[in-house]
Amino acid sequence: MADETTPRLRIAVVGTGLIGGSILLRLHEAGNDVLGWDPQPAARAAAARRRVPFNDRLDVTLKGRDVVFLCGPLRALPESLTEVARLADDGCVITDVGSTKAEIADHAARLGLADRFIPGHPMAGTEKAGLDSAIGSLYDSAPWVLCPSSTDALPGFRLLTRLIIENFGARVVPMEPRAHDAVVALSSHIPHILAGALAGAAAGSAVKQAVLALAAGSFKDGTRVAGTPSSRTADMLISNRAAVVAQLDLVRAVLDGLVASLADADDAELLRRLQVGRGLREELLDRSMLPVTRSFDLARDDQAELDFLRRLGGDGGYVTGQETDATTVTYTALATR
Amino acid sequence: MADETTPRLRIAVVGTGLIGGSILLRLHEAGNDVLGWDPQPAARAAAARRRVPFNDRLDVTLKGRDVVFLCGPLRALPESLTEVARLADDGCVITDVGSTKAEIADHAARLGLADRFIPGHPMAGTEKAGLDSAIGSLYDSAPWVLCPSSTDALPGFRLLTRLIIENFGARVVPMEPRAHDAVVALSSHIPHILAGALAGAAAGSAVKQAVLALAAGSFKDGTRVAGTPSSRTADMLISNRAAVVAQLDLVRAVLDGLVASLADADDAELLRRLQVGRGLREELLDRSMLPVTRSFDLARDDQAELDFLRRLGGDGGYVTGQETDATTVTYTALATR
Incomplete structure (x- = not known):
């Protein structure tokens, strides 16, 4: 360095x-x-x-x-x-x-x-x-x-x-620390709980051996992180308990909607709900970012600098470079479009 | 052939x-x-x-x-x-x-x-x-x-x-066709619904862009099949509606148990439930099979042959070879231990 x-x-x-x-x-x-x-x-x-x-x-x-x-x-x-x-x-x-x-x-x-x-x-x-x-x-x-x-x-x-x-x-x-924890609840922690639920349901199924024999790629991917050492997963969930429980309400509401449209034979609604998830998946694979440059006076722009940084990361962007001279700090970044 | x-x-x-x-x-x-x-x-x-x-x-x-x-x-x-x-x-x-x-x-x-x-x-x-x-x-x-x-x-x-x-x-x-449909409900179809729920929840989240930016491997794996063309997924779920809805009750019960132990700060119970899923994942990666050979008289053992076959597959086994002569059919197979 x-x-x-x-x-x-x-x-x-x-x-x-x-x-x-x-x-x-x-x-x-x-x-x-x-x-x-x-x-x-x-x-x-x-x-x-x-x-x-x-x-x-x-x-x-x-x-x-x-x-x-x-x-x-x-x-x-x-x-x-x-x-x-x-x-x-x-x-x-x-x-x-x-x-x-x-x-x-x-x-x-x-x-x-x-x-x-x-x-x-x-x-x-x-x-x-x-x-x-x-x-x-x-x-x-x-x-x-x-x-x-x-x-x-x-x-x-x-x-x-x-x-x-x-x-x-x-x-x-x-x-901001709490914004981070709310985001990783959804982007990392809840996927571990869903994997645990799918693997746990298979473990308790009367047809467990046949489920293992016919495990499709979707099942293998969907249970992969259930293979993480359980104490490591538990520590992670416990240290972010409030955010995970709060975000789980959202995930379970979406799950309930999918299940209801399937159970009620509302096939058009089922398709529409699946399309929402597919759109998210497409966004994940093709994120559109814009380059940004911002300078702050070291003597008096501290709050503006902190606000810029937290907004950048909270909106999905990140810092790509930083230069400091005697009076000024300059960031280059990629921000979401 | x-x-x-x-x-x-x-x-x-x-x-x-x-x-x-x-x-x-x-x-x-x-x-x-x-x-x-x-x-x-x-x-x-x-x-x-x-x-x-x-x-x-x-x-x-x-x-x-x-x-x-x-x-x-x-x-x-x-x-x-x-x-x-x-x-x-x-x-x-x-x-x-x-x-x-x-x-x-x-x-x-x-x-x-x-x-x-x-x-x-x-x-x-x-x-x-x-x-x-x-x-x-x-x-x-x-x-x-x-x-x-x-x-x-x-x-x-x-x-x-x-x-x-x-x-x-x-x-x-x-x-048996209905046994197949019950098994793939869990080993293939429900993983698509869980992926759709996770992707759908992220799509509806106030912090969607940050979730995409901080998507961990667990999130990428857990949403992968949400990228399948939605009409193909919908057709699959609709054609197996009853079995999927029935098996979803089991998956949601296991999910509810995980969420409750996390929300109630019953950390020992959370760990125990996660360990059940981890055990299933280990079984998936290391299935233990036994070779089996069975012969049936073509003139009079039809029902025993059909029973053997359905039990073999229903228990997670599969046929590895089959020979037929004028009077007898012989199967070699791998059966779950």
Whole structure:
């Protein structure tokens, strides 16, 4: 990472499983000063195998670092953040990679970290686990949500945005934490519940073996994420409980409408409802975006900058680049049409 | 297709879209005497491009044929069957490829065809359409359901079973038509409704653009079949209305249970319910089968043979081979453990 206005960044990655390991691997490959740490004793040997810098002591790993990526299981993140904030230097910018953002953002606010903890969510993964499965290119073109909590968090957000775009080629999506959680409830969490319902119904069916024998592609796709370790899925759902339950009302209402039109033999209405879903699917495969450039005065446009960023991400757009000089910050972005 | 007890079979394929075209292509490649026909004027040129035998007249195509594969849209199959049965030779065995079986089986019974029409359902496909997209290997290792309606249909069933195994390498799954329809309601049709509900909910969401921007793999997989042409999905659901609506009660009950344990913060129960679905997914990926061989006296074991076949397929097994001599029919099969 090179930046005209700051010296070379010193970075730490705390938790070097699949996600943290992939971040560590890419940051190291790209020539950054980066150091990994993990509570698992096996991580040192894995780090040696992948030839990435690693230290056995958390305090040594964090000392003098400018940026920390906080990784590891969702459930452990609040306690990890408390510990890392205690050990890290005062000016250090911290971000995390958890799949929900309101809970950790609230925890950070209670710790007085809202200005330098920027909740994050890089949205890619595999079914595998551990540093041995890490992939340096995991976040190429992936959405990477960042949630600055207020204008005080903008300096940390700007620094992370450049670091992430330059090193990972990811799409930085700025969002308010609760807006993020409402969106991923539908775009990630509820699909896990529907897959669980379909797989669970098949498990309880009197004709289970025949269902397995005649499983079509639709069934295989529709149950795939039911194969995710159940405790990981449960933690994700539990940490986003309110948003998931609220969005489920919408999904179940649409499901009820489809079922009613089928059961009532209202075939024209059934077709119309199916066409709505097909239209969404076509939009997913062919999103239409517009390039946007916006500049803000660093001395007095903080609120306008934060509003622009949250609106951009909340509407489905993302930041493609960011430049800062002595007086001005300039974003290039792709916004939905 | 070679058979010790019959001369070389003459085969016709009526309807040469993706499915019929793939059947025609493979039967031709394998050296059979086969001829295709299609009501679409463009089909002749497509047949020339794919170098498969084709005739413009249905009556000429059917004359002197031993076996007819009746393909084409599900909705058109009953009328097609009536027409083909009228034009084909008296002893000709007819099968179809529709995705539901009770409706067409009942129609055939009303036409007095129950002994020589064997409802069929080869279970593979692609999102594409037309003979130009046909693939000779489409049914390699795929389940191919055949539904003999009574012992009178066994001679036709035996002939089709050998033809399908020898030419397509498919897994012949014998089932009662209504049992088939109940199973595919869960293994194929309901996944389309769930995909439609998820896609429809996203389409109606206030944060639709952000949902598209943050669509995880779970969302992409969970909505994939919502991209199927809606009229094709609607026809499939409508032709299996009763079974789909009945099985949906089970799926919705499992969904309600998952939602309730999440909403009520009964996290142990949520985990337990997710584990049921995960277990099903593991069974799907690692099915345990046992080889079975069974022989039946052609003069007096018809009912035992039909019972064996329906139980085999209804329990998730399939026929891997069939031999017939002057007195005995012998099946090899894989049965669920």
